[in-house]
Amino acid sequence: EDKVVQSPLSLVVHEGDTVTLNCSYEVTNFRSLLWYKQEKKAPTFLFMLTSSGIEKKSGRLSSILDKKELFSILNITATQTGDSAIYLCAVEADRDDKIIFGKGTRLHILP
């Protein structure tokens, strides 16, 4: 059974801290892994990862994929209160052409 597991489920840190969010998956015919940030109703796209070991970076956010160990991490450095959100990980699969979402990590940044 295909599944995507995110950890931790929730995290509270102080402004300025660095956080690492985890996403592990078991998916047949992996195509890509996506990270989203959900602040209000709709998640907004952060990264798409398809190749192992290549870091994607956008400002203070970065992400990397390990296709051998079947996981990805999302790093946020020098966190700000505006980083408070639910972070979703999803994996696209070629077989059945479907997308499987994790349950998300709820991140709260204290001022």
Next chain:
Amino acid sequence: ETGVTQTPRHLVMGMTNKKSLKCEQHLGHNAMYWYKQSAKKPLELMFVYNFKEQTENNSVPSRFSPECPNSSHLFLHLHTLQPEDSALYLCASSQGGDSGGQETQYFGPGTRLLVL
């Protein structure tokens, strides 16, 4: 198991056809969502229903018509679509109510739509 199912999983339709996508959630949630996922724009919110009332329409063309007969079911009726509407259509549900919008959403597997 996400508790959110979508049918059909794949759909091929001509531009003059009328078809419907169905979403069902078994989680006791009160909010349901339609999203469009394409290579150009990963995850675009289309519609939101909260307690069967449409609370958000994200400037979606009228050729997409949602219907929410009850809190467990959500439909997306399609007519006279264009080839650029080909995409993965995702349904999601959440607890619903007035929570400021930051609720955990549970997604279905999606319907892959191809418009010829």
